[in-house]
């Protein structure tokens with residue numbers, strides 16, 4: 699599947715309890731509520747703070763069409779409770795996994811299940827040779843999510859965090875090989 703085809707015909711993905719679908723205009727309020735929360739924003743690289751309607755529209759109009767991004771919903775409800783996606787790398791034939799959940803939904807295994815579905819799509823359907831990800835050292839919950847999927851640490855580095863206005867946040871770089879998918 700080519701990048702262009704897969705982005706245009708992005709399939710819905712399902713897990714036992716979740717349905718992952720393309721984010722749309724009706725999600726704007728839920729996106730602002732979730733990502734506008736400092737507790738979410740300070741753990742992400744590319745999210746400004748404060749976060750408003752213009753930022754949610756930028757996400758829908760620029761990020762969603764050019765990346766494999768899904769809204770996370772609970773089966774039986776169309777409400778967006780988070781997002782998960784693969785950002786194509788500019789210089790390599792691979793992609794970086796990212797995800798966030800609205801705070802009321804933390805701690806129920808949702809991020810792991812959603813990310814597992816997206817990782818399988820990336821490795822099995824897109825045939826990515828491997829998938830990268832990373833997390834801030836002070837966010838070990840995300841490290842645990844990646845570990846549960848089979849990602850292993852490849853390096854320690856610093857990364858930018860738009861919400862914090864810093865470009866030197868200590869981070870862990872991770873990588874998942876197809877043979878190590880859990």
Ligand SMILES: CC(C)(COP(=O)(O)OP(=O)(O)OC[C@H]1O[C@@H](n2cnc3c(N)ncnc32)[C@H](O)[C@@H]1OP(=O)(O)O)[C@@H](O)C(=O)NCCC(=O)NCCS
Pocket residue numbers: 737738739741742796797798799800803804805806807808809810811832833834837838839840842843
């Ligand atoms: C990171 C995030 C997506 C996790 O979502 P979640 O649905 O709560 O994650 P899960 O429940 O699937 O898994 C969390 C795991 O971390 C573990 N955990 C929780 N707090 C932890 C801590 N302080 N240290 C280590 N592990 C921790 C949980 O026990 C669980 O592991 P287990 O299943 O082995 O018990 C969510 O907290 C979030 O949206 N945070 C803000 C945005 C963000 O951090 N995105 C990722 C950026 S790299």
